[in-house]
Amino acid sequence: MIILSPEWTAVAYLVAAVCFILALKGLSSPKSARRGNLLGAAGALLAVVTLFLSMHLENLLLILAAILVGTVIAVPIARRVQMTQMPQLVAGFNGVGGGAAALVGILELGHAEETWVRIAIVFTMLIGAVSFSGSAVTVLKLQELITTRPITFPGLPVLMVLAVLAAIAGSVFVVLTGDLLWAVGLLGIGLIAGVLLVLPVGGADVPIVISLLNAFTGLAVAASGIVLGNVLLLVAGTLVGASGTILTMAMASAMGRSVAGIMFGAFKGGSTAGSTEVSDRPVRSSGPEDVAVELGYAQRVVIVPGYGLAVAQGQHTIVELATALEERGVKVVFGIHPVAGRMPGHMNVLLAEANAPYESLRELEEVNPEFSQTDVVLVVGANDVVNPAAKTTKGSPIYGMPILEVSDAAQVVFLKRSMRPGFAGIENELLFDPKTTLLFGDAKDSLSKVLAAVKAL
Amino acid sequence: MDAVTLLTITVLAVFVGFEVVSKVTSKLHTPLMSGANAIHGIILVGAVIVAGQASDPWLLGVALAAVVLATVNLVGGFVVTDRMLEMFGGRKPVKTTAAAGSTEGADAK
Numbered sequence: 355m356i357i358l359s360p361e362w363t364a365v366a367y368l369v370a371a372v373c374f375i376l377a378l379k380g381l382s383s384p385k386s387a388r389r390g391n392l393l394g395a396a397g398a399l400l401a402v403v404t405l406f407l408s409m410h411l412e413n414l415l416l417i418l419a420a421i422l423v424g425t426v427i428a429v430p431i432a433r434r435v436q437m438t439q440m441p442q443l444v445a446g447f448n449g450v451g452g453g454a455a456a457l458v459g460i461l462e463l464g465h466a467e468e469t470w471v472r473i474a475i476v477f478t479m480l481i482g483a484v485s486f487s488g489s490a491v492t493v494l495k496l497q498e499l500i501t502t503r504p505i506t507f508p509g510l511p512v513l514m515v516l517a518v519l520a521a522i523a524g525s526v527f528v529v530l531t532g533d534l535l536w537a538v539g540l541l542g543i544g545l546i547a548g549v550l551l552v553l554p555v556g557g558a559d560v561p562i563v564i565s566l567l568n569a570f571t572g573l574a575v576a577a578s579g580i581v582l583g584n585v586l587l588l589v590a591g592t593l594v595g596a597s598g599t600i601l602t603m604a605m606a607s608a609m610g611r612s613v614a615g616i617m618f619g620a621f622k623g624g625s626t627a628g629s630t631e632v633s634d635r636p637v638r639s640s641g642p643e644d645v646a647v648e649l650g651y652a653q654r655v656v657i658v659p660g661y662g663l664a665v666a667q668g669q670h671t672i673v674e675l676a677t678a679l680e681e682r683g684v685k686v687v688f689g690i691h692p693v694a695g696r697m698p699g700h701m702n703v704l705l706a707e708a709n710a711p712y713e714s715l716r717e718l719e720e721v722n723p724e725f726s727q728t729d730v731v732l733v734v735g736a737n738d739v740v741n742p743a744a745k746t747t748k749g750s751p752i753y754g755m756p757i758l759e760v761s762d763a764a765q766v767v768f769l770k771r772s773m774r775p776g777f778a779g780i781e782n783e784l785l786f787d788p789k790t791t792l793l794f795g796d797a798k799d800s801l802s803k804v805l806a807a808v809k810a811l
Numbered sequence: 812m813d814a815v816t817l818l819t820i821t822v823l824a825v826f827v828g829f830e831v832v833s834k835v836t837s838k839l840h841t842p843l844m845s846g847a848n849a850i851h852g853i854i855l856v857g858a859v860i861v862a863g864q865a866s867d868p869w870l871l872g873v874a875l876a877a878v879v880l881a882t883v884n885l886v887g888g889f890v891v892t893d894r895m896l897e898m899f900g901g902r903k904p905v906k907t908t909a910a911a912g913s914t915e916g917a918d919a920k
Contacts, residue, residue, distance in 0.1 A: 374850050375827055381846040381892075382835040388896040391846050395889040398853055405856050411863030413871060420862070420875040421855075424882025432890035443891055444845045451851050451884030457877035458857040461870055470814055565844050568851070575851045576821065583812050587857050589824045594851045596828025601835070601844055608837050690838075698840035707898040717837075 356410055363408040366400060367586040373397025374590050378597050401586055437704055438664045441697040442496045445489045445564045448571055452485025455574040456544065460537050462581045469529060474580040476525040479537065482574040483544025484551065485567045491552040492560050492567070496696060502557025504619075504751075510554065517547040551617065556751050558738055559616040561697045562605045566613065569598025608692045610744075610754040619751070637773070637785055639792045642800060645732075645767050646807030648791075649675075650682055652729035652765075656689045656721060658758055659701050662735015662771060668798030669708035672734060675805045676714065682808070687714050689721040689731075689758050691739035718756060725762035733760060734769045735797045741782045750780055766790045769800045842895045849888025855881035 358366065374397050380390015411417060428447075435443050459478030466472045494500045524540040527533070555563050572594025579588030606613050649655055657676060663669060676686040688710060694701045705715060716724070725731065733740055744755040760766050761784055768785060770792055775781050784790055793800050835843055858881040862874035 370853075374853075375831060377846060377850065378828070378831045378843070381843045382832050382839065384836070384839060387839060387842055387846075388893065391842070391849075391889060391892045391896055394846060394850055395893075398850070398855075398885055398889070401853060401856055402859070405859055409860070409863065411859065413862055413865065413875075416871070416875055417859055417862050417878055420878035421859075421882045424879040425886050427879070428883040428887030429890055432887040433894065435891070440841070440845075440891070440895065443887075444841075444848055447852070447884045447888045447891070448848045450880040451848070451854055451888075454858050454877040454881035454884065455851075455854045457873055457880070458854060458861050461861040461865070461874055461877070464870075465864075561841075565840075568844055568848050572847070572851045575854045575857070576824075578854060578857045580817055582857050582860055584856060584860070585812070585817075585820060587853060588817060588820055590850055590853045592821050592824035593828040593831075594847045596825045597832040598828075598844070598847055600829055600832050601840060601847070604832075604835065604837070605840055608840075692837035692840075697844075699838040700841065702838040703841065703895055703898050 355407055358404060358408040360408070363404055364585070366404040366408075367584075370397040370401040370404070371586055371589040373400065374593055378593060436667075437700075437707065438661075438667075438696070439497075440703075441561055441564060441700075442493045444697075445492045445496065445567070448564065448568045449486045449489025449493070452482040452489065452567070452571040452574055454482070455571060455578050456480075456482030456486060456541060458578050459574075459581060460534075460541060462578075463528070463532055463534060463537050466532065466581065471581055472529045472532060474577045476528050476540065478574045478577040478581060479541055480521055480525065480544040480547075481570050481577070483541050484548035485571040485574060487545040487548030488552045488567045488570075489548075489564070491549055492564050495552075495555075495557060495560050502560075504556045505553040510550065514547075514550050517543060517550055521547060554618070555616060556619075558693075558752065559609075559611065561693070562602060562609070562611070562613070562616055564697075565598060565602040565605055566617075569595050569602060572596075572598050605693075605698050608698060608756075610756055635786055637792050638788075638790065639794060642793060642803035643807045644791070645793050645804050646811060648730050648765060648767060649679055649684065649732065649804070650808050650811045652684055654685045654724075654728045655679060656687055656716075656725065656728050656731045656760070656763065658689045658691070658731060658733045658736050658740060658760060659694065659705065660691075660734060660736020660739060661695045661700070662769070662797045664695055664700065664704050664735070666735065666797035666799070668734065668801050669704045669710075671798050671801040671805060673705070673708045673710045675801055675808065676710070678805060678808050682811070687716050687721065687724070689716050689718075689760075691718055691736070691758050693755075694736055694739045718758060722759050725759050728763040730765045730767060731760040731763040732767050732769070734801065735771075737770070737775065737782055738780065740784060741780060742784055743780055743782070746783075752780060760784070761787065761789075764789065768792045769797050770794060771796060842892055845888065845892040845895060849885060849892055852881055852883075852885025852888050855885050857881075
């Protein structure tokens with residue numbers, strides 16, 4: 355259906371592009387974030403409607419059916435997925451976007467005559483394919499379907515170099531000939547490269563890789579805009595590529611890491627120090643009543659939540675425990691590490707869901723000076739973010755990451771499922787410290803018991 | 812559109828992209844990543860264009876697959892970001908009594 359003139363189409367796309375810019379701007383500030391996201395969705399809707407009104411499309415019913423299918427698949431998953439699985443979901447959505455871009459690229463090859471358009475096609479295909487398969491590997495890692503430790507093997511660097519060389523050679527050939535079969539081969543090389551790229555990344559760094567692949571998909575979409583001569587795709591893709599790059603670097607610096615170190619650090623041998631073996635060194639474990647006494651008669655308590663809390667869905671219980679302690683006159687705050695959990699800000703989202711009072715949430719820089727005046731730190735399902743190895747052990751995979759310095763407090767109580775090391779796979783010396791006690795069990799379960807014991811005090 | 816115009820637009824968009832997210836607090840990193848992720852789902856426009864031009868059934872099949880994937884990215888991305896931010900929005904500076912009230916509701920689940 356051609357209802358809109360090319361001029362009005364361009365204006366509508368421009369409005370959509372401005373919506374995307376304002377969406378990103380809005381998402382950067384807590385007050386305007388939700389409005390920003392809705393504005394982005396409005397921009398996307400405007401762009402799609404504009405497209406249908408501005409050009410003649412064959413197979414219209416099939417296309418509408420495909421959009422319906424996609425919506426029916428996406429909405430229930432997006433609405434129902436557990437908070438703990440949010441990072442996997444974002445990674446998955448990113449991957450399919452990259453896959454879509456790669457397919458758009460290869461389908462346009464038959465229409466492309468100019469060399470620079472073919473270069474853009476090759477770029478779209480390769481980056482889209484890397485993003486697709488790379489995201490798939492991050493999903494597998496986050497779901498712990500494959501090991502979260504860095505996977506390296508002796509031939510991996512050689513394989514990566516070979517993959518890059520094959521990609522370059524294949525790209526040149528496809529640009530010169532426009533041959534479809536070679537293009538399919540190139541897609542395959544892109545898929546392999548994506549897997550090789552993400553395999554050596556350690557579990558704790560996966561969120562940063564998701565952000566990086568997100569920027570990649572943005573670039574692939576931008577290139578597809580050049581291929582199709584569509585300014586909106588170009589602008590939207592470039593925006594995501596650029597902002598995603600900045601975001602990736604910001605996330606990495608919050609962890610005290612460099613992006614290059616994360617992607618290629620495993621080859622230096624450093625992060626292979628990780629282990630999932632259970633240590634049999636002696637620790638001091640105690641019961642929920644003892645923990646309740648320690649907490650109930652303390653003056654200042656800092657609660658450090660981690661992924662274990664998210665897994666156990668213990669966020670409501672922990673807020674209830676904080677409230678019960680406050681009622682006894684204990685000053686309770688939450689010490690939030692920016693990358694605790696499986697994604698940056700994970701704990702903020704989780705505690706926000708449980709309506710934790712805003713003024714009790716402390717960021718890393720705020721809470722660290724407070725530990726020396728704290729009687730008890732209750733670490734719930736967190737490990738790597740309080741691991742002193744980040745400060746003391748050079749060569750440890752988390753070395754250099756800012757941590758919550760809980761060892762400054764008088765006492766530390768860990769609620770842990772087992773002695774298994776955290777996501778990064780490094781043993782935590784703090785667990786064996788004389789001032790540390792451990793309460794083993796599911797976080798929510800342990801919290802409920804401690805809560806009941808506190809109420810009985 | 813000629814190459815130079817496209818290049819101009821690209822370069823300007825890069826700077827806008829750098830600029831808009833330059834100051835973002837770490838607690839919003841995840842929603843921002845998720846929102847940006849949704850925005851690149853606009854590849855749906857590209858997928859629909861190629862599907863609308865496809866004549867060969869094989870190519871059409873691939874194009875429709877791209878439409879499905881792109882829709883999942885676009886729609887799912889915005890919905891999941893909204894869900895994340897909905898939880899942030901619920902967090903107003905409330906006193907502990909309000910927190911206690913809501914935890915009771917959670918127990919009922």
